[in-house]
Amino acid sequence: MDESRGSIMLRDLALSSSLAEDALSGRFFAFEGIDGSGKSTISQAFADRLESDGKSVVRTAEPTPTWLGEQVRRGNREARSEFAEMFLYVADRAEHSVRIAEWLKAGRSVVCDRYVGSTLAYQSVTLRPYLGGRALEWLRTVNDPIIVRPDVTVLLKIEPEVAVERIAGRREREKFEHVEFLRKVAMVYARLAAEDPTYLVVDAMASQEEVLEQVWEQIGKY
Numbered sequence: 001m002d003e004s005r006g007s008i009m010l011r012d013l014a015l016s017s018s019l020a021e022d023a024l025s026g027r028f029f030a031f032e033g034i035d036g037s038g039k040s041t042i043s044q045a046f047a048d049r050l051e052s053d054g055k056s057v058v059r060t061a062e063p064t065p066t067w068l069g070e071q072v073r074r075g076n077r078e079a080r081s082e083f084a085e086m087f088l089y090v091a092d093r094a095e096h097s098v099r100i101a102e103w104l105k106a107g108r109s110v111v112c113d114r115y116v117g118s119t120l121a122y123q124s125v126t127l128r129p130y131l132g133g134r135a136l137e138w139l140r141t142v143n144d145p146i147i148v149r150p151d152v153t154v155l156l157k158i159e160p161e162v163a164v165e166r167i168a169g170r171r172e173r174e175k176f177e178h179v180e181f182l183r184k185v186a187m188v189y190a191r192l193a194a195e196d197p198t199y200l201v202v203d204a205m206a207s208q209e210e211v212l213e214q215v216w217e218q219i220g221k222y
């Protein structure tokens with residue numbers, strides 16, 4: 001895979017000279033999927049396994065547990081503009097990306113629960129009423145300058161009905177956790193995976209052990 005992807009981007013942007021100079025040597029794994037797909041559990045288990053395999057691993061997630069992530073969660077509850085909400089996700093990611101680049105540069109592997117794929121998939125649905133068919137391309141343009149490109153994005157694929165069933169037993173449903181909405185999000189995820197060879201699609205209807213095994217077999221042991 002392209003080792004230089006992150007550094008080229010950061011150099012182009014001149015985000016910081018110390019970040020821009022060196023190639024990012026760790027590997028960057030992003031986990032994506034609709035709510036209830038099990039990505040938090042699987043990404044945690046994957047990170048644990050990488051660690052027991054001797055790697056230095058940072059496990060991280062979006063929305064982040066920072067002041068920007070707090071605003072994202074607040075926006076998720078209170079924003080009346082879908083654009084305001086989207087820019088909060090992007091602001092949180094811009095800051096997060098700087099830290100991710102630092103971890104990778106230090107030779108650590110990064111396992112991230114939700115990253116740019118979440119904005120492309122979820123916000124292209126919420127912004128479709130305003131941007132129509134241009135939504136996805138527009139979101140790519142907004143995100144491209146502020147991301148570190150993952151080496152692999154694992155997409156956990158699950159039927160929206162099953163995902164919502166799983167969530168129902170867990171907590172009160174949040175605004176994005178409805179079948180009709182998640183079906184649309186899942187369709188965008190499928191398109192992202194079809195267009196991007198760095199996506200790995202995994203059947204998340206299987207047991208946790210089986211899902212982890214599939215992910216490990218394909219990307220973990222290298």
Ligand code: TYD
Pocket residue numbers: 035040062063076089114115118119120122123174176177
């Ligand atoms: P989630 O992974 O469910 O976080 P937590 O388990 O900590 O609540 O993410 C919260 C919601 O935010 C989820 O419904 C997906 C949504 N989301 C977006 O719509 N766009 C984004 O860019 C991100 C990161 C999340």
